[in-house]
Amino acid sequence: MIKRQGARYEWLLVISLALMFGFVGLNRVGIGYVMPPVVQEFHLEFWQAGLLVSGTSLGWALSAWLSGSISDRVGRKNVYIIGMYAAAIISAMIGLSWNFLSLFILRDVLGLGDGVSLATGQGTIAERCNPGRRALFQAIFTGGYNLFGLALGAFIVTHLATAFGWRFAFPLIGVFGLLMTSAMIAIMPPDLPASARSAAGQLSATSFFKDLKEILGSRGMPFTTIGFTLGLAWLGLYLAFATLFLTQLRGYSLNDAGSVLSVSSAIGLSGVIIVPTIADTVGRRPAGAIAAGGAAVGFLVFALVPMPAQLLVVFLALGQICSVGWNSLMGATLPSELVPVRKGAAIGICNLFAASLGITLSPVIGGVLADRFGLIVPVVLAGLCWVVALPMVIGIPETAPRVLLRRGAVEPATPGGVVAA
DSSP states (O other): OOOOOHHHHHHHHHHHHHHHHHHHHHHHHHHHHHHHHHHHHHOOOOOHHHHHHGHHHHHHHHHHHHHHHHHHHHHSHHHHHHHHHHHHHHHGGGGGGGGGHHHHHHHHHHHHHHHHHHHHHHHHHHSOGGOOOOOHHHHHHHHHHHIIIIIIHHHHHHHHHHHGGGGGHHHHHHHHEEEEEEHHHSSSSSOGGGGGGGTTOOOOOOHHHHHHHHHHHHTTTHHHHHHHHHHHHHHHHHHHHHHIIIISSSSHHHHHHHHHHHHHHHHTTTTHHHHHHHHHHHHHHHHHHHHHHHHHHHHHHHHHHHOOOHHHHHHHHHHHHHHHHHIIIIIIIHHHSGGGGGGGHHHHHHHHHHHIIIOOOOOOHHHHHHHHHOOOHEEEEEEHHHHHGGGGGGSSOOOOOOHHHHHSOOOOOOTTTTOOO
């Protein structure tokens, strides 16, 4: 029987949720790593390739919004488990697609399950874990996506595709998801009773739109949402075109391109420690500025400067370190602190816009530009997303509990959250 309290349990919960989010990462980005053989088999244009990467995002956006609001009112665990089982089953079906349309439909439906993971998982961490380490814990959660989706996934999926064909990978991803979801039934804490949930209340159709209006009207949330949208716009472009860019424009083989992306992403996982440590000790705003600036340098150099693979890894790793920290900060930590009474809804609504306007549209726009002007254009555009993201930190109030405590702006924090000064 798992003892669901104390620091040891906090770490078990966070790491388990991170591994589960790694399954979501494989779902989301695996298609990008096998894009060359998929393009060849289905005779796709670049805009269609971009649409396949963004195919999960509309479902993800709606699901994150709705599941966040629902979980605030009825509890997080059951919502989370149902969504993850659905995602695992649909993931296993991806390899059965027979043309572009069938693959796109499956990818879009997959997003409905995957989208539950972020709002309910990050909401659980914000609700149940030490607020003094909130940015670190939530970045570790996000790091699971990067570990399995961007680091291990890049290596495993490209090599499986080379050895057995691209369809073989997706049933294995689905089995992994089923096993992890079953384990989470025992690991996740039971839902708090309604009397202990600050946002508990009756759920109706108007509840979702009420949350939308109130949360977007909260101080700092518009800038946070724009910042996260730009971070996911970069991610959509990177996932859709990085492998194609390296193989078709820079001359790498599929395996070598996978290795470059895998190694840089593996190094980039240190961002789950570096950026949130800065955010928890120095403040959310300084950490955000450092992350956006570093990501801009790393990804623009990758796009514009031909260089040996070793140097390529260095600049990609810099960008990955910074992007991991930024997306966790903007997509989870800040929303849960700026709107502490509606943590799940705030995270979900931030994702609604970031997923629908960021990662959904950016690959399609990038694909159109690539068809017209060449593959380098969407890769440069990905780097420019960070240039535009950097000024967003100016409009976001400081919410780090340790910083506010030093300023005397709040009482010693409890797991329930913190109100910005």
